[in-house]
Amino acid sequence: MGEAPQYVAARVQQALAEDARTNELGIRVDIRGDQLFLRGQVSEPGQRDRLGEVAHETAPALHLHNEIRILDASAPGEDEHLD
Amino acid sequence: MxxxxxxxxxxxxxxxxGEDARGHxxxxxxxxxxxxxxLMLAGDLTRHGTLAEGRLVADEFRDLPLPVVAVLGNHDYHSDLQHEIAGELRDAGVTVLDDDWAVVECGGTKLGVVGGKGFGGGFAGKCASEFGEREIKDLVRHTRLIAEAWQVALKEVQADHRVVLSHYSPVKETLEGEPLEIYPFLGSYLLAEAVDTAGADLILHGHAHxxxxxGMTPGGIRVRNxxxxxxxxxxxxxxxAMNGE
Structure with missing residues (x-):
């Protein structure tokens, strides 16, 4: 019997947090069968790509779905009045 | 309006x-x-806490046409260069708080800003306490000392308004959406208790993406993530709103 997917997912999540290329906390990692899913949001496409690389290196046997969104935060938005 | x-x-x-964000x-x-x-910056300004990233952040905020106050976050501590990063920011004209206070003049009003990175430990009834292994005691003590420093700073600062700037959260409400299991790593109620005791108009924090x-503290102070x-x-x-208006 192979390693339980929960441990593989935990190892990928640790790698995303600890690898110097990414140091990204809070990315959700899910494994279903031989499929690996990354979800969350980051500011730059380059960071999304690096997260995919690190995840793939950590679990190369799994098929990676990099579903991380790019956060577009260009407009300042509406003010809030605290009274 | x-x-x-x-x-x-x-x-x-x-x-x-990071380097790929220069100028953006x-x-x-x-x-x-x-x-x-x-402008207030609630920490995690860098990705890895390197000096190169710290300089990049300093360049992004250098000589802006309004006062900038910042605290650092856990990412900014990752390379043990937090003092150097704070130095780069200060050289760029940014006021960096480290469990102390500053007063910013804004159009004739004195705004007192108190804060620092903050730390975790959890929330009332579901938190670590200063008991048992040295490592656990050190963690909780670290947060307690920070909270005590903020309380002193809030009492010392002479200003028309007081805002607390933190990286970690003082309350659970602004963590809603995060997994419950990681709340103790996202903040501590000790921070809110200290601010409620000394009083403030607003608490700003980050950390919980x-x-x-x-949210709000138990004492009714508004909290914004x-x-x-x-x-x-x-x-x-x-x-x-200005005093009494």
Whole structure:
């Protein structure tokens, strides 16, 4: 019997947090069968790509779905009045 | 609509600037002086806490046409260069708080800003305590000393308004959306207790990317989570009414 997917997912999540290329906390990692899913949001496409690389290196046997969104935060938005 | 009597505080945290972001954030700040009187940065300004990233952040915020006050976050501590990063920011004209206070003059009003990185430990009834192994005691003690320093700073600072700037959260409400299991790593109620004891107009924090923007301390002080993924815009603006208005 192979390693339980929960441990593989935990190892990928640790790698995303600890690898110097990414140091990204809070990315959700899910494994279903031989499929690996990354979800969350980051500011730059380059960071999304690096997260995919690190995840793939950590679990190369799994098929990676990099579903991380790019956060577009260009407009300042509406003010809030605290009274 | 803001009025002339509002004190307008722009705030954002968790911008996590790396080399590939050079110049990008600066562009988003164009015209900020028309929208706000002060800009507050709630930590995690870098991705890995390297000096190169610290310099990049300093360049992004250098000589802006409004006062900038910052605290650092856990990412900014990752390479043990937090003092050097704070130095780079200060050289760029940014006021960096490290469990102390500063007063910013905004259009004739004195705004006292108190804070620092903060730390975790959890929330009342579901938190670590200063008991058992040295490592656990050290963790809780670290947060307690920070909270005590903020309480002293809030009492010392002489200003018309007082805002607390933190990276970690003082309350659970602004963590809603995060997994419950990691709440103790996202903040501590000791921070809120200290601010409730000494009093403040507003608490700003970041750190919880999947959390919620709006919350309140048990004492009724408004809390805003300004982590960039939470506010979803370059910065949020909060307007405090001037004294008695």
């Amino acid at each position: 803001s009025t002339l009597t509002d004190l307008r505080i722009a705030a954002v945290g968790d911008i996590h600037l 954030y600066r562009k988003r700040l164009e015209g900020i002086e028309e929208r706000a009187d002060v 999947k959390g919620s923007e709006k 300004v982590a960039l993924p939470v506010i979803g815009r370059a910065y949020a603006v909060y307007c405090l």
